[in-house]
Amino acid sequence: MGLHPNGGRFRGDLRAVTAAGYLDGVELTDAGRRQARTPPTGRDAALSVLDEDGQRTIIEAVEQQPARSVEDLAAALGVHPNGGRFRGNLRRVRLLGLVTSTGPIAPTDALFR
Numbered sequence: 001m002g003l004h005p006n007g008g009r010f011r012g013d014l015r016a017v018t019a020a021g022y023l024d025g026v027e028l029t030d031a032g033r034r035q036a037r038t039p040p041t042g043r044d045a046a047l048s049v050l051d052e053d054g055q056r057t058i059i060e061a062v063e064q065q066p067a068r069s070v071e072d073l074a075a076a077l078g079v080h081p082n083g084g085r086f087r088g089n090l091r092r093v094r095l096l097g098l099v100t101s102t103g104p105i106a107p108t109d110a111l112f113r
Contacts, residue, residue: 017032041113042112042113043111043112046096046098046112050092050096051089054085054086054088054089055092055093057077057089058073058077058089058090058093059107061076061077062099062105062106062107063107066104066105066106067104067105067106068104068105069104069105070090070105073090073105090105096110097110098110
């Protein structure tokens with residue numbers, strides 16, 4: 001999920017699903033099984049969880065020309081390669097496994113599964 005196990009977001013979400021009766025420890029309850037569903041897959045599903053202005057733009061640029069350096073990608077998007085928003089958006093798509101985490105930036109198979 002790209003979240004730290006002791007992070008506030010993860011812990012808060014875990015408390016919420018436990019309080020709702022969907023989890024008992026780390027096991028799904030009957031109510032949890034009724035609510036659980038197979039998540040959507042494929043490129044459109046992957047893009048649906050991304051910030052439209054930055055993260056999707058990164059994915060689209062990498063799809064058009066894979067194996068870009070960070071500097072080349074930033075130049076193609078018209079942003080500074082060390083800009084905080086750009087670096088944050090790139091970090092998010094890397095954490096989600098949608099683009100390579102090291103070396104030239106290219107789409108991974110996870111983007112299309």
